[in-house]
Amino acid sequence: MLILTDFIVPDLKIAPRDGGYARGQDGFEQILRAALTLLVEHGSGALTLRRIATESGMNVGNLNYYFRSKDELIRELLNAVISSYEDSFDAIMHEPGATAAERLEKLVTLILEDITTKKTTRFFPELWVLSNHDPFVQDRMEELYDRARVSLNELIAEINPALPADERETLALFISASMEGLTVFAGYEKPWRSRMPWFEQIAKRSFVTLARELKPGEIKGLSPDAA
Template sequence: MKARNGRRPGGADVVETAKQKPMRIEILDAAAEIIVREGYDACTMRAVAALVDMKAGSLYYHFRSKDEIVEEILNQGIETLYARVAGTIRDLPKEAPFAQRLSAAVGVHIASLVGKDQKYMHVYEHLPPTIKRRSRKMREKYAQLWHDLFAGGIASGEADAAHDLRLLVPYFLGGLNRVPEWSRASGASSEQIAELAVATLLDGIGARQ
């Protein structure tokens, strides 16, 4: 039986067995549900414990703090997003043009952010900036995936090499990540939003002559 080392309040070691792992997932799910439904401030250790039918003190055997719970939610959400986008790009034919690769990646990214079943990914928009930064390492890994995608387009001559990818990638991802904030009000589908994002990036918004 696999075990995972953790810490009890006060610093004592605690071993988390494979049997306990589902409870961690249940706690993460509960915290994500509270944040999405009621906001970050409403997600207290007591509120999470109540939702999973556990004494508040017992929650500390699984997580040391609310921030630790939120950080794991963020990391798992980004890991899932990374796996989906990377898998989509990898499954395309090797000869697929840059525009097709970009369109596929954008489509998966947006669909993942607005999909009703992706609770972990919805948490991000409800968090204060200081908490969002806790997932920096995973976000950097995900940004590198997009950096490589754009670099491939430049290498093949399909994308303009004049653009600094250190600016372009965060600019583009920053826009995509704000989609959940306004997409519901617009009534647009994830497909429509993805098409708009790709078209404006590749063709711009200037009037065609």
């Protein structure tokens, strides 16, 4: 049995700023971490430029030096969040000696265990709330989840190369949505948190089986011969 090493998703991956902006790297990171803290600890209602500036130890004028608008700040925050996941996913995708099925299981474990953290349990639902009423946030969330599904899509293609692209994308979306849905039941301080190891076993077995055994056309209700 191949033993896979553990992976942990950092809270944020903030890219270094170029050129004349490099001097302000510390302040830039301080603001993004303050925004993340406010969203996790106090909810989306606290995510105002004034509250973020106060949490960062600066005034709104200073904050505007780094971010011209709240939309720009949210874009950078989401980019820093998803970049941290992409690095962790990439490490799993390129783990030496692991089969595609083993890497899919590892990816599932990483995501579900991450869901049990305070940051993830609170961060993403708050963004879902914002996206219901803010088209800009909705667009950023769709972009975020599109990027997050890339690894799932690649693994499904490796496990089952005969599956057409649209069916592979649909399966990747189903797997992603199934895991995300556990946030409200088994996330941080949620009633079924203690059962997350059980959910992990169910998820790994069922998702690998689906990826391996689905035949072209079956998702669309077609027989394999008609696909």
